[in-house]
Amino acid sequence: MTSSATVIPVGTSYDVVVGHGVSDRVTDLLSGDVRQVLVVRPQSLARLAAPVVHRLREAGLTVHEAAVPDNEVAKTAQVAAGLWATLGQHAFTRSDAVVAVGGGTVTDLAGFVAATWLRGVAVVHVPTTLLAMVDAAVGGKTGINTAEGKNLVGSFHEPAGVLCDLDALATLPxxxxxxxxxxxxxxxxxxxxxxxxxxxxxxxxxxxxxxxxxxxxxxxxxxxxxxxxxxxxxxxxxxxxxxxxxxxxxxxxxxxxxxxxxxxxxxxxxxxxxxxxxxxxxxxxxxxxxxxxxxxxxxxxxxxxxxxxxxxxxxxxxxxxxxxxxxxxxxxxxxxxxxxxxxxxxxxxxxxxxxxxx
CATH class of the missing domain: 1.20.1090.10 (Dehydroquinate synthase-like - alpha domain)
Structure with a gap:
């Protein structure tokens, strides 16, 4: 970690860590039983997600990356089903985890997939937008959209932790x-x-x-x-x-x-x-x-x-x-x-x- 971090507890459930360079703490938020991690990120954020992927692999974990569409078009049943298929193909168990790197659409989607796979696996959010840091990544609300409305399908699933790396804000349009x-x-x-x-x-x-x-x-x-x-x-x-x-x-x-x-x-x-x-x-x-x-x-x-x-x-x-x-x-x-x-x-x-x- 490159600077001091502020730790904001969400009750006794999990912490939100805020600071510069804090994304390298991702392994600290995963239990020692985790063997595989699915990193869900937008197609456009491969470079921004790379340090997180590197840190996970450095810790000896098997990492699979899933690139999803940018923005709200990612929050569909079809995209969620594709992520479920990935988890199934790699035999993810309840002790494995999902890591979401991206904006609010990714934290909503990845959180929903984590909530529903085997009735719930751990998820860590690494929000990369201001909106996701202060809203979508915190609170445990997950969801996808349907033609009838936004976030009408979803679940409450609290993350294992949230890492708000302020360095990411400099990359935002x-x-x-x-x-x-x-x-x-x-x-x-x-x-x-x-x-x-x-x-x-x-x-x-x-x-x-x-x-x-x-x-x-x-x-x-x-x-x-x-x-x-x-x-x-x-x-x-x-x-x-x-x-x-x-x-x-x-x-x-x-x-x-x-x-x-x-x-x-x-x-x-x-x-x-x-x-x-x-x-x-x-x-x-x-x-x-x-x-x-x-x-x-x-x-x-x-x-x-x-x-x-x-x-x-x-x-x-x-x-x-x-x-x-x-x-x-x-x-x-x-x-x-x-x-x-x-x-x-x-x-x-x-x-x-x-x-x-x-």
Whole structure:
């Protein structure tokens, strides 16, 4: 390891390690019984995954690599079946493991495959994007997409550990880094206003991969999520707050065929949720404007094209938080004070959507 690391415990279940050069700790997170490892990575990340593969082989493990498509197109039953076939062909047992190297789509997919192979084998996540570090890799949620919606098929399967190597952030295209900031800012809105203050106080320091505030932002966002999921593994009320902006955000992703970045869709969803909260009498106009100002400042969208409400409303009916035909939204009473809005009137939803489209 090339620098000091911060270890953030997720209850008593596992640790998230944050720092520069920490991916070489991958073998520390595997039990001594592991003999084979399947490294799942996107096709485009062979070079970034190479040090992890080398470290595993150096430890005497048999390593098989599986390259999957980039982005959300990897999260299908067909790709998962291909990974199951690989595990079967190499006779993976319950004492073997999966290591996911990549963004949120890879951690979701590899986690799901690990959860379902022999009813559960160990998985270690090595997230390479900001979005995956602060969100997808932490919490034990796994899943794949179907034509009907995002992450509708999945399982809760906690990883053996997570390695957030901040060196990987320097490899991200600027739009991907910006998209990841949506989940960081979300953490600020729902639980840790200090995150918002860091962004507002020095935008450059907070939005560069090598910016002096980036590590603190990552650690704060992870610590917030770790505290929530440790108290609520399987998404009852407390864990639902992590879905702030996701009800409309997931609908936007589905309607647009998953061509829009997740963070961009969540930014749109958070702006919608802020307008909805304001119209429902929960949130002040100043707080709504703060949403728009912060998200816009980091380069995220806060408006949406008019004319798509009916399609989006249909997609939201398939959201995992929906109960029967009743939509449920996470909204804010104030910055850092989330609550649930259950079954809002259709007219209220349309009005908030109109606000979003202006």
């Amino acid at each position: 600027r739009p991907d880094l910006v998209a990841g900031l949506a989940e960081v800012v979300k953490a600020g809105f729902i639980a840790d206003p200090r995150i918002l203050e860091l962004v507002e106080g020095d935008l450059d320091a907070a939005t560069r991969a090598d910016g002096p505030a980036m590590r603190e932002l990552v650690e704060r966002a992870i610590a917030m999520k770790a505290e929530v999921v440790a108290a609520d593994l399987k998404e009852s009320w407390l864990r639902e707050i992590l879905n702030y902006g996701h009800t409309l955000g997931h609908a936007v992703e589905q309607v647009e065929g998953y061509h829009r970045r997740h963070g961009e869709a969540v930014a749109i969803g958070m702006t919608f949720a802020a307008h909805l909260a304001h119209r429902a009498g929960h949130l002040t106009a100043d707080a709504v404007e703060r949403h728009r100002a912060i998200l816009t400042s980091v380069g995220l969208p806060t408006t949406y094209e008019a004319g798509h409400w009916d399609t989006l409303a249909t997609a939201m009916q398939r959201d995992k938080k929906t109960r029967g035909s009743v939509l449920r939204f996470i909204v804010l009473e104030d910055i850092g004070v989330p609550t649930r809005l259950v079954g809002p009137d259709e007219a209220l939803l349309r009005a908030a959507y109109d606000d979003l489209c202006r």
